[in-house]
Amino acid sequence: MTRKILCSKCEEEIRKIVAKFPDEKLVDFVGLALEDFICDDCGVEIPKGTMCYAISILSNGMRQPYQKWEHKFIDIIYSRIPNEE
Ligand SMILES: [Zn+2]
Numbered sequence: 001m002t003r004k005i006l007c008s009k010c011e012e013e014i015r016k017i018v019a020k021f022p023d024e025k026l027v028d029f030v031g032l033a034l035e036d037f038i039c040d041d042c043g044v045e046i047p048k049g050t051m052c053y054a055i056s057i058l059s060n061g062m063r064q065p066y067q068k069w070e071h072k073f074i075d076i077i078y079s080r081i082p083n084e085e
Contacts, residue, residue, distance in 0.1 A: 003055070006039050010053075025058045031052070031077045037052060054073055
């Protein structure tokens with residue numbers, strides 16, 4: 001499973017990419033950074049307290065169940081979880 005902390009631009013990009021693969025799903029948490037981060041895709045600074053995205057890419061047939069990890073990194077505002085909407 002892929003896990004990333006992303007800026008809004010990269011979150012938009014990854015959303016488009018994952019949409020092209022029917023076997024993959026995006027779990028997307030939006031919130032405020034609990035510490036200073038660097039976007040895992042583009043390297044832009046994400047200062048503590050600013051909006052960012054904690055995403056996981058899940059594949060069908062994955063053996064390990066998805067476990068929440070996002071709350072350790074962001075103060076969650078809302079989430080978009082497939083099949084739980
Ligand atoms: Zn980025």
